[in-house]
Amino acid sequence: MGKFIREKRGFTIQLAGKAAPTVKEFEMPETVALKPTDFHGLYMPKVLVKEGDAVKAGTPLFHDKRQESVMFTSPVSGEVVEIKRGEKRKLLEIKVLADRQVEYETFRKYSVSDIMAMNATEAKEQLMRSGVWCNLVQRPFGIVANPSVSPKAIHISAFDTHPLAPDYTVLFKGQEAHFQAGIEVLKKLTSGAVHVNVHNAHEIAGTFSQAKGVELNKFAGQHPIGCVGVQIHHIDPINKGDIVWTINPAGVIQIGKLFLHGIYDATRLIAVTGSEVKKPQYYKTITGASVKKMLENNLNSDHVRVISGNVLTGENIGKDGHVGFFDQQLTVLPEGDHHEFLGWIKPAGDRKPSFSRAFGLLNFLSPNKEYKVDTNTHGEPRAFVQSGVFEKVTPMDVLPTHLLKAILAQDIDEMEALGIYEVIEEDLALCEFVDVSKHNVQEIIREGIDLVRES
Amino acid sequence: MEFLRKSLDKAKHNFEKGGKLEKYYYAFEALETFLFSPNTTTGKKGAQIRDAVDLKRLMMTVIIAMVPCLLFGMWNVGHQHFLALGQAASFTDKFWIGLIKTVPIIVVSYGVGLGIEFVFAILRKHPVNEGYLVTGMLIPLVMPADIPLWQVAVATAFAVIIGKEAFGGTGMNVVNIALTARAFLYFAYPTDISGEVWTYIPDKTAVVAGYSGATPLAVAASAIETKENVVTQFNQFGSSWGADGIYSFSSLLLGTQPGCIGETSTLMCLIGAFILIVTGVGSWRIIAGVFGGAYAMGLLLNLLPGGNAFMQMPAYYHLVIGGLAFGAVFMATDPVTATQTETGKWFYGILIGVLTVLIRVFNPAYPEGIMLAILLMNVFAPLIDYFVVSANKKRRLQRATV
Numbered sequence: 001m002g003k004f005i006r007e008k009r010g011f012t013i014q015l016a017g018k019a020a021p022t023v024k025e026f027e028m029p030e031t032v033a034l035k036p037t038d039f040h041g042l043y044m045p046k047v048l049v050k051e052g053d054a055v056k057a058g059t060p061l062f063h064d065k066r067q068e069s070v071m072f073t074s075p076v077s078g079e080v081v082e083i084k085r086g087e088k089r090k091l092l093e094i095k096v097l098a099d100r101q102v103e104y105e106t107f108r109k110y111s112v113s114d115i116m117a118m119n120a121t122e123a124k125e126q127l128m129r130s131g132v133w134c135n136l137v138q139r140p141f142g143i144v145a146n147p148s149v150s151p152k153a154i155h156i157s158a159f160d161t162h163p164l165a166p167d168y169t170v171l172f173k174g175q176e177a178h179f180q181a182g183i184e185v186l187k188k189l190t191s192g193a194v195h196v197n198v199h200n201a202h203e204i205a206g207t208f209s210q211a212k213g214v215e216l217n218k219f220a221g222q223h224p225i226g227c228v229g230v231q232i233h234h235i236d237p238i239n240k241g242d243i244v245w246t247i248n249p250a251g252v253i254q255i256g257k258l259f260l261h262g263i264y265d266a267t268r269l270i271a272v273t274g275s276e277v278k279k280p281q282y283y284k285t286i287t288g289a290s291v292k293k294m295l296e297n298n299l300n301s302d303h304v305r306v307i308s309g310n311v312l313t314g315e316n317i318g319k320d321g322h323v324g325f326f327d328q329q330l331t332v333l334p335e336g337d338h339h340e341f342l343g344w345i346k347p348a349g350d351r352k353p354s355f356s357r358a359f360g361l362l363n364f365l366s367p368n369k370e371y372k373v374d375t376n377t378h379g380e381p382r383a384f385v386q387s388g389v390f391e392k393v394t395p396m397d398v399l400p401t402h403l404l405k406a407i408l409a410q411d412i413d414e415m416e417a418l419g420i421y422e423v424i425e426e427d428l429a430l431c432e433f434v435d436v437s438k439h440n441v442q443e444i445i446r447e448g449i450d451l452v453r454e455s
Numbered sequence: 456m457e458f459l460r461k462s463l464d465k466a467k468h469n470f471e472k473g474g475k476l477e478k479y480y481y482a483f484e485a486l487e488t489f490l491f492s493p494n495t496t497t498g499k500k501g502a503q504i505r506d507a508v509d510l511k512r513l514m515m516t517v518i519i520a521m522v523p524c525l526l527f528g529m530w531n532v533g534h535q536h537f538l539a540l541g542q543a544a545s546f547t548d549k550f551w552i553g554l555i556k557t558v559p560i561i562v563v564s565y566g567v568g569l570g571i572e573f574v575f576a577i578l579r580k581h582p583v584n585e586g587y588l589v590t591g592m593l594i595p596l597v598m599p600a601d602i603p604l605w606q607v608a609v610a611t612a613f614a615v616i617i618g619k620e621a622f623g624g625t626g627m628n629v630v631n632i633a634l635t636a637r638a639f640l641y642f643a644y645p646t647d648i649s650g651e652v653w654t655y656i657p658d659k660t661a662v663v664a665g666y667s668g669a670t671p672l673a674v675a676a677s678a679i680e681t682k683e684n685v686v687t688q689f690n691q692f693g694s695s696w697g698a699d700g701i702y703s704f705s706s707l708l709l710g711t712q713p714g715c716i717g718e719t720s721t722l723m724c725l726i727g728a729f730i731l732i733v734t735g736v737g738s739w740r741i742i743a744g745v746f747g748g749a750y751a752m753g754l755l756l757n758l759l760p761g762g763n764a765f766m767q768m769p770a771y772y773h774l775v776i777g778g779l780a781f782g783a784v785f786m787a788t789d790p791v792t793a794t795q796t797e798t799g800k801w802f803y804g805i806l807i808g809v810l811t812v813l814i815r816v817f818n819p820a821y822p823e824g825i826m827l828a829i830l831l832m833n834v835f836a837p838l839i840d841y842f843v844v845s846a847n848k849k850r851r852l853q854r855a856t857v
Contacts, residue, residue, distance in 0.1 A: 379509025
């Protein structure tokens with residue numbers, strides 16, 4: 001039996017530009033990119049191809065020097081056109097010019113009964129070689145899972161509460177068989193349970209409600225209740241020494257497709273959202289696709305920010321960027337690089353969303369209004385002020401301010417004691433949004449995680 | 456506004472790195488961000504949008520919450536003045552007296568305090584913080600109307616330099632700045648800020664026959680000697696000089712009593728508390744804790760056998776006399792010096808209430824307890840937090856061993 005957890009703490013940011021439940025038919029993007037920076041915990045990615053090489057979907061593009069068996073493979077077939085490096089030759093992205101018709105590397109095809117009979121070593125071997133392994137994320141730290149350990153449990157969050165999040169009933173429609181096959185494979189990897197966490201008030205896709213052999217947990221509440229870290233905290237919290245894995249349903253489905261069809265299939269749906277998108281809807285495309293075709297003649301204005309992911313945890317990728325590996329959403333917002341006369345005190349009425357009800361902020365009176373928000377910071381960085389808001393948007397028994405201060409002081413023992421193992425950036429992303437002192441909370445959390453990991 | 460923006464943009468390069476006036480960048484920045492909210496945008500990775508609230512708006516909300524106290528205080532300064540002189544006066548006359556006594560104090564407080572803030576910001580190369588916006592208003596509200604302005608200046612300078620900048624600036628101070636200023640005056644110039652100093656009586660002006668400027672706290676404290684019922688004394692107070700019912704419960708609640716400019720009216724403080732709680736800017740736990748703690752301690756003293764007259768005063772009187780309400784609403788809730796954990800805020804608030812009543816009743820030398828109680832608890836706030844945080848760590852450890 002699964003658990004039922006209700007949480008009052010949290011905050012839903014209502015934004016304009018929610019995706020309509022229509023799906024634009026598949027169109028092959030011009031280029032597709034794989035970005036090592038999307039994966040945490042890589043020691044030193046080593047490129048396995050050269051510019052000009054022809055690759056198939058599933059051909060390894062790079063691997064990490066400390067974990068050479070885990071391949072990061074090309075989502076499509078085509079020609080490697082660019083290997084982009086940054087400062088100190090840091091590998092930023094490998095770009096592939098996509099063929100019209102995808103050619104696949106072939107992997108072993110399994111029937112459902114084959115999957116049942118398969119052992120963990122065999123499963124791992126296929127997962128690592130094909131490139132789907134990197135869907136598995138290890139907690140603590142939110143890094144690529146280490147194949148040599150067996151996690152305490154595997155957690156799947158089957159709903160998304162981020163601003164403008166895609167609807168999973170649209171995203172994973174008709175994927176029951178693939179999802180179930182993926183679950184069967186995952187069950188080989190852990191001695192514990194596979195948890196599928198759904199929201200009590202959302203419509204639950206059949207993909208999840210019909211899944212067999214899983215613990216189905218129900219949650220009620222606002223964002224960040226959809227973050228898998230928050231869910232783990234309530235189901236079975238991570239203690240020092242524990243290792244659990246998390247995976248997005250899209251990853252589970254990709255695993256299912258790999259075993260059932262023997263191919264690395266990187267097609268996926270992406271919700272194109274935001275107030276600057278003319279027609280927000282779902283697009284069928286490829287993991288790491290160039291955003292060009294999705295945004296062509298689809299923007300309301302020119303001065304925009306294109307975000308891979310959602311507005312809380314996403315990344316500014318620019319108008320010719322590529323969608324991140326884990327992202328199933330694009331958000332386009334107006335840029336906010338403008339001054340506002342007496343903006344610090346001018347009553348904002350309900351024009352700007354705010355968690356606070358301080359003077360002139362009246363948006364709490366219209367909770368269902370959808371806001372058009374720009375990227376302005378609305379203030380400058382200041383010293384920490386403990387106004388108690390962090391606690392109100394952190395539905396965990398974690399003291400965010402104290403944890404952040406421990407990180408800034410680089411006190412590893414204190415970080416451990418205050419629960420650094422239980423959080424990654426997304427779990428505390430709302431703190432970054434509500435912070436009156438405008439700290440980069442997520443950046444601080446990652447610094448802390450890296451410190452603990454290296455110690 | 457266009458013009459203003461353009462001239463700022465034009466002047467800006469002088470203050471930026473390599474400019475002629477580079478040293479004064481943060482002074483310029485403070486002015487610029489006061490006029491225009493900055494055009495900075497969020498970073499490449501992480502939260503791409505930010506809440507519309509910032510520290511300036513938060514501080515401004517506190518100031519707005521203080522406005523009822525300020526306005527009522529101004530009127531009351533005049534009201535007490537004319538009562539003492541035995542003259543009848545119109546609302547406008549009373550308010551006018553209050554205005555000309557109060558505004559100079561506010562000007563001195565902001566002038567001196569902000570001046571020091573700017574100097575330190577330039578010397579230390581950090582942005583000017585908004586914290587002083589609130590402190591600058593709190594200081595006048597806890598001063599007697601008749602305080603010499605130079606004392607306001609000295610106290611403000613002491614509080615900002617020793618109380619705040621010595622500890623590293625805004626956010627680093629251990630004790631409340633405004634209370635530091637008040638405590639400084641109390642210990643440095645006790646004759647000007649204790650005893651019957653609360654009412655503005657110009658030199659060489661005759662007061663009405665039988666006048667007494669004793670505050671309710673002084674009356675209650677003196678009742679220990681006279682062994683008379685405190686409430687009876689309150690109700691009789693003022694009748695000999697034409698100020699009937701000045702210390703009746705309803706007057707005390709409304710605040711028509713002598714005292715610091717802003718602290719006399721419990722009712723206005725409650726309006727302020729309402730604003731702070733509804734906006735979520737002030738901690739309702741602390742405010743409720745102080746009131747609850749004081750009331751509970753008052754009740755406990757009532758129950759003690761053989762208590763003196765002050766101890767037997769009904770507990771709810773503690774909530775309306777002196778500066779308890781003002782301290783609870785505006786001083787104890789200072790987010791920098793209060794406890795930082797939500798659980799800790801309960802302990803912090805309740806202990807302030809309890810200590811206030813204890814000091815009032817058992818320290819006849821200085822019957823106003825809220826100032827010292829808050830300063831003391833400011834010092835102990837980190838200790839309370841330490842216990843709350845330890846409990847959090849302990850829960851995590853216990854979970855691991857189960």
